[in-house]
Amino acid sequence: MKLIYTRPESLKKAAFHYCPGCGHSVAHRLVCEVIDEMELRGRTIGIPPPGCSVFAYNYFDVDMAESAHGRGAAVATGIKRACPGIIVFTYQGDGDLAGIGTAETIHAANRGENITTIFINNAVYGMTGGQMAPTTLSGMKTTTTPYGRDPATEGRPMRMSEMLAPLEGVAYIERVAISSPANIRKAKKAIARAFRMQIDNRGFSMVEILSPCPTNWKMTPVQSWKWVEEEMTRVFPPGVYKDVTEPENAG
Amino acid sequence: MRWSAPRLPSRSTVSKVLMDGNSAIAEAAIRAGLRCYFGYPITPQNELTEYMAMHLGRKKGCTFLQAESEVAAINMVYGASLVGARAMTSSSSPGISLKQEGISYLAACELPAVIVNMQRGGPGLGSIAAAQSDYFQATRGGGHGDYRTIVLGPSSVQELADMTMRAFDLADKYKIPVMILGDGVLGQMKEPVEFKREAPEITPTREGTLQGAGGGASRIVKTFTSNPSELEEINWSLFRRYQLIKKNETTWDTYMTDDARLVVVAYGIAARIARGAIKSLRAKGLKVGLFRPVTLWPFPDEPLRELVKNVRQLLVFEMNMGQMIEDVQLALAGKGEVSFYGRPGGVIPAPDEVGRVMSRLYYQKGLK
Amino acid sequence: MLVKMLIAGFGGQGVLSMGLNIAEAAMLEGRNVTYLPSYGAEVRGGTANCTVAISDEEIASPVASSPEFVVAMNQPSAIKFQHHIQSGGLFFLNSSLVETEILRGDIEIVHVPANKMAEELGSPKVANMVMLGAFTRKSGVVEFDSVIQALRHTLGSKKKLIDVNEKALVKGYELY
Numbered sequence A: 001m002k003l004i005y006t007r008p009e010s011l012k013k014a015a016f017h018y019c020p021g022c023g024h025s026v027a028h029r030l031v032c033e034v035i036d037e038m039e040l041r042g043r044t045i046g047i048p049p050p051g052c053s054v055f056a057y058n059y060f061d062v063d064m065a066e067s068a069h070g071r072g073a074a075v076a077t078g079i080k081r082a083c084p085g086i087i088v089f090t091y092q093g094d095g096d097l098a099g100i101g102t103a104e105t106i107h108a109a110n111r112g113e114n115i116t117t118i119f120i121n122n123a124v125y126g127m128t129g130g131q132m133a134p135t136t137l138s139g140m141k142t143t144t145t146p147y148g149r150d151p152a153t154e155g156r157p158m159r160m161s162e163m164l165a166p167l168e169g170v171a172y173i174e175r176v177a178i179s180s181p182a183n184i185r186k187a188k189k190a191i192a193r194a195f196r197m198q199i200d201n202r203g204f205s206m207v208e209i210l211s212p213c214p215t216n217w218k219m220t221p222v223q224s225w226k227w228v229e230e231e232m233t234r235v236f237p238p239g240v241y242k243d244v245t246e247p248e249n250a251g
Numbered sequence B: 001m002r003w004s005a006p007r008l009p010s011r012s013t014v015s016k017v018l019m020d021g022n023s024a025i026a027e028a029a030i031r032a033g034l035r036c037y038f039g040y041p042i043t044p045q046n047e048l049t050e051y052m053a054m055h056l057g058r059k060k061g062c063t064f065l066q067a068e069s070e071v072a073a074i075n076m077v078y079g080a081s082l083v084g085a086r087a088m089t090s091s092s093s094p095g096i097s098l099k100q101e102g103i104s105y106l107a108a109c110e111l112p113a114v115i116v117n118m119q120r121g122g123p124g125l126g127s128i129a130a131a132q133s134d135y136f137q138a139t140r141g142g143g144h145g146d147y148r149t150i151v152l153g154p155s156s157v158q159e160l161a162d163m164t165m166r167a168f169d170l171a172d173k174y175k176i177p178v179m180i181l182g183d184g185v186l187g188q189m190k191e192p193v194e195f196k197r198e199a200p201e202i203t204p205t206r207e208g209t210l211q212g213a214g215g216g217a218s219r220i221v222k223t224f225t226s227n228p229s230e231l232e233e234i235n236w237s238l239f240r241r242y243q244l245i246k247k248n249e250t251t252w253d254t255y256m257t258d259d260a261r262l263v264v265v266a267y268g269i270a271a272r273i274a275r276g277a278i279k280s281l282r283a284k285g286l287k288v289g290l291f292r293p294v295t296l297w298p299f300p301d302e303p304l305r306e307l308v309k310n311v312r313q314l315l316v317f318e319m320n321m322g323q324m325i326e327d328v329q330l331a332l333a334g335k336g337e338v339s340f341y342g343r344p345g346g347v348i349p350a351p352d353e354v355g356r357v358m359s360r361l362y363y364q365k366g367l368k
Numbered sequence C: 001m002l003v004k005m006l007i008a009g010f011g012g013q014g015v016l017s018m019g020l021n022i023a024e025a026a027m028l029e030g031r032n033v034t035y036l037p038s039y040g041a042e043v044r045g046g047t048a049n050c051t052v053a054i055s056d057e058e059i060a061s062p063v064a065s066s067p068e069f070v071v072a073m074n075q076p077s078a079i080k081f082q083h084h085i086q087s088g089g090l091f092f093l094n095s096s097l098v099e100t101e102i103l104r105g106d107i108e109i110v111h112v113p114a115n116k117m118a119e120e121l122g123s124p125k126v127a128n129m130v131m132l133g134a135f136t137r138k139s140g141v142v143e144f145d146s147v148i149q150a151l152r153h154t155l156g157s158k159k160k161l162i163d164v165n166e167k168a169l170v171k172g173y174e175l176y
């Protein structure tokens, strides 16, 4: 019998604490598969954030170090500068990366820090109970926008991939969606490409993953995956925003 | 006014070199084996950052980086320390407030690091003049959570250099952030300084640091837990380390206390000013002396208790409205008599002024 | 004995390097010395000053509220610092730029046409060195030799620069 599906070596034998249908579990698995396939496990350090993925270190079987809220890119900078041979990735939510950690993110990208960021955009602050994130869609209801996000007072959703791509230090940015098997395969390719950029010393790489949060969106897993596909991608179109190795996407 | 890099002692014929405190710290740190420095401009410590840019940035295997903020800088230190590099950052009061988050994480994860605070007047943006306004913040941990950092209080450029080297060793020995609590005058003034060491005394090992799992088991550096008793155990283990530091590393200095009837308690630049005043008063026959805490945390409470067995009257002198005095009072628990003289805001009192306060107290309390 | 001096002027007049030179000279003589420049916002607006303290014993404070010696290289400094000098102190005025009448009778005033003399030497930039020469002679706080040695030490291999600066120093020194 041919083995076609198994637990990646870099993924610990532990049951995820994530809600059913949550995009975090899928994203974790994809990152682990890539680490295995590129044989990076022995020289990788991952930086999980405060957020629903704070326990990511219980799942990733690579060296992991917790970071303060939003500071992942700065911590990764310190690691990479001290030990350039180590492969560093941050794993960050949208509150973490696009809210409290905007400055750290933009400046690490602009310096062309040779690190990889896995950016989980679920349009809310998941861990703290579904408050508005910088990425919350206009009109979307959250616990802190009970009447829907009003662009007049709360601004419009922030598009981090579009914002970061023009920076010269950025080597690679792609937005993908966890919404269907085909899109998940695309997501994995993007993650592999991002790590490849780091291995080749190209500069900052980021994969933005549109990721379902059924719990805070108050949807069933199936509805939430559909919502990513139909609603989120309208505001956050998937695609390659920067790829310095492809002339037409070089920015 | 352009700042120019001071010449290094190697090019000089005298063993001493005239150097400002900020540069002296930087030079000492480099000699102590510093590998990564992350900073953000703020007066009065910019010379430190600039010296690092000039001399560390080009050194093989070393990193100088001007971060986008103090928050970023301290978190970069955290990252570098995670992988076993001697790392440091420096700032002045408002910037140190921003670093507190990172310092708390360093303390929690038992990571060595050196942080310099060249204090200025506060609160708020305050002034850029020298002050001792951050004693509370420095000695109580400073950020959130139940932790301590070692705090050193130098009072000359030479001590800045010596204590910087000591700071790195302490940080590595106890896996703890160490703060050097200076002030604007110490940072800015030049004095002859001698660098006593060419290389670090303790070479940090990579043991216990993250290097990638290699072929072995992966490791985790973290503090967050959903299990209070797990965190309690971490708190206990930190506490035991703090007790050990208290036992081994508490440092103080005394000057003419043997027959003294009035002893000034002061640290840093204030201690130095008080020393000048004491010398003049001694010449006039007043029996006065100085007790100077050198480690501000751990605070030398035991030696201070010893002291008041013979000296009843103390005068705490600080360049703030009274912060260290609380440690003095805690240490003495009601024994002895404690008076206070303070000048906040960045005012630097002259030795004569402190001398006048001392002699007034001396006569008022009938100590002659 | 502890002596303190304050040197003030426009930024660019070399007042800080004068102070540094004296401090280095004192260090070369094996004495205790502190040098404290004005910094930060204080130096915006174009003025600069520094304080040097020299002593054979430890120096308690690098700050001088009433220095024995004040050097004013420009008009604003002459006005600002004339009341800071200790009674019996020396007040060095760059008479090329200072027009103010000094009203105190309890201090000695030393006029040094520093800019004029520097121009005569063909290098207006060394006015500070002319003043330093005169200061060394009149104040006696450090040896002239040490000042020269400190200068060579500072300028290192810049032979030409050393020459013009030394010439200016000597010229100032010979004024009194």
Ligand SMILES: Cc1ncc(C[n+]2csc(CCOP(=O)(O)OP(=O)(O)O)c2C)c(N)n1
Residues within 6 Å of the ligand: A050, A051, A052, A053, A069, A092, A093, A094, A095, A096, A097, A120, A122, A124, A125, A126, A127, A128, A133
């Ligand atoms: C300084 C600070 N402020 C607030 C928090 C509380 N906090 C923890 S996670 C989080 C937001 C998480 O949202 P996001 O980054 O979108 O990740 P998600 O949970 O959705 O995966 C917040 C505000 C914190 N840990 N630190």
Ligand code: SF4
Residues within 6 Å of the ligand: A017, A018, A019, A021, A022, A023, A024, A052, A122, A126, A127, A212, A213, A214, A215, A216
């Ligand atoms: S709250 Fe949302 S993001 Fe968090 S685990 Fe549940 S589904 Fe995932």
